Every structure is written in structure tokens, then in C-alpha cells.
Amino acid sequence: MANHKSALKRIRSSEKRRVHNRYYARTMRNAVNAFRQLTDKNEATEQLPKVVALVDRVAKRNIIHNNKAANLKSSLYRQVNNM
Template sequence: MANHKSALKRIRSNEAKRLRNRYQHKTTRTFIKRLREATDKTEAQKLLGEVLGMVDKLAKNNIIHNNKAANLKSSLTKRVNAL
């Protein structure tokens, strides 16, 4: 158990951040899945812009690695352009 007031606060803030990161990551994965299942090109292009922003935000906040974000963006863009 923590012995300092600051350690207790750190535990609380870490848990809040963990839950926020988990929610954002899961939401992004759901949108990526939705984009991959899309068949209409105009709908997919609209969704692509939203998903790319979400992926960038995850990478900026170190929830996912920058290279993973770049790979995801590249593969999703290729998929949409191929529709």
C-alpha cells in the first residue's frame, strides 16, 4: 500500500488515464473494423478521414506506436482507394 499522499493521487490518476486510453483505443478499433467492412466508396472516404484523425490522436498520446499508426493509415487508405 502507498505511504504518501502523492502516491495515492498517482494511483488514482493512473487508473483514470488507463481507462481513458482503453476507451479511446477500443473506439478506434471499432471504427477501423467498420471502415474495413464498408463497401460504398463515398461512405468509406468519409469514414477514413475520421479514422485517420483518431489514429493520429492515439499515436500522439503514445497509446499506440507511431509506426503502427503509419502502417494502419497506409493500409486503410489503400483499401479505400481500391474500392
């Protein structure tokens, strides 16, 4: 157990941040997985900017690494182009 008030506060704040980050990461992953299930090119082209914006937002908040975001976006664009 923590011995200092600041350590107790750090535990509380890091738990709150962890839950918050998990929410955003899970939301982004669900959106990417749903996008990968699409088969219609018109629908995928329409959804792509929304999913890319979500990935960018998560990367901007340092929940995922910038390179991971770039790789995700690249694979999504490639999927749309190969439809």
C-alpha cells in the first residue's frame, strides 16, 4: 500500500486514466473491426474518413503509438483500394 498522500492520488488518477484510455482504445478497435467487415466499396469510402479520424484522435491522445496509427490507416486505405 502507498505510504504518501501523493502516491495515493497517483493511484487514483492513473486508474481513472486507464479506464478512460481503455474506452477510447476499445471504441477505435470496434470501429476498425466493423470497417474491415465491409464489402461494399461505396459504403467503405463513406465510412473511411470517420474511422481514420477516430484513429488519429486516439493517436493524438497517446493511447496508441503514432506509427501504429499510420499502419492502421494505411491498411484501411489499402483495403478500400483493393475492393
